[in-house]
Amino acid sequence: MQDGKPVKALIRNYTEADAEGLIDAQRASFPPPFPEELLWNEEQLREHVARFPEGALCAEVGGRIVGSMTGLIVRLDDYGHVHNWEQITGGGYIRNHNPNGDTLYVVDICVIPAFRKAGVGKWLMQSMYETVVHLKLERLLGGGRMPGFAGKAKEATALQYLDKVIAGEWKDPVISFLLRCGRMPVGVAADYLEDEESLNYAAIMEWRNPFTNS
Template identity: 65%
Template sequence: MSYGKQLFLYNGHRNVQVNIRNYQVEDIPTLIHIQQESFPPPFPSELWWNEKQLMNHITLFPEGALCVEVEGELAGSMTALMVNFDSNHLQHTWEEITDNGYITNHDPQGNTLYVVDICIRPSYRKLELGKWLMQSMYEVVVHKGLERLLGGGRMPGYSSLANEMNAEEYLHAVVKGEEKDPVITFLLRCGRTPIGVIPNYLEDEESLNYAALMEWKNPFR
């Protein structure tokens, strides 16, 4: 199945044409540059995409490899794989469940679409392209009849409040709207709900290596 969607979004001055589609081999150099632009230090540079990872996304599960263009210019991407997830066993790391981003453990018989990554170039974030990419992945979940979309969300605002509360308390405060987090607040606005906090999920100084496991359930299941 190939994916294609066209939108017209207002950029503050005029409507611009936006296309969401599966990314291709020729997109790889730009996608790597977008990662570098979207996740500057202190985010670990070794976690930026490399060519082999992106080739695996395209060949192993092209349905989970989406990108967004604004008037023909690549502005971001979102990647997922299918896994067989047991909701009674939440503990895992990003490296384990995504095979360090290479997705060689993609399971075509899995019950869950697991988000590997989402990134939007900073200059395009006012268009809420991340929200539209997320919606597109929800459509993949529905099309394939899966139970849910799932993924670990970084909590980059946590490090500044770690002396005042633990990670679970911080997530609860964000959910209640008492605190705002650049990632978790965005995921909540996309319709994702938290089902737990995972320690040592990903090497991430700003999140102190914690992540919130965020779910979207297929309403047709």
């Protein structure tokens, strides 16, 4: 739904031909002060499609890409819960993708502002959950930005901020969304990603595959 009206959206795997639309969607989704150099470049997108096409998803409305989600597979024991985005995503190039791993790690998810209340992000997340189940992985994991934290940093530590968001006392545009999608926090990472709004913190958020025995 957008503006109270049904909108037909297509969730599909993206290809190299979608590079311009994907970069445009990222630029609209992450305006300054988000660092321009952290937006996708064409070489990164080629690597995503070549190394793990099942983890390269986009949402298209009327021929326009309005959102995307990218993942790779890792063996979690190689990284643990103390890691940063650069390490675990290979700097966004996913050259460390391990087809024999146990965890689908979210490199990025974005939805342009005009479609953030239309359910596009949730459908991207649900589609990636289906990928986790299909590939019989143990979990989906990823670092969630906490863009509301900078405004509350004088009142709370990053962990206290996260606890208040979980309790519903405070709202955070990213963490609250991830909670609604069924992701649960398993820790807080400092120096996770250069992100002024989050003071470089991220909540490590997990979704466990209910069809595995682990």
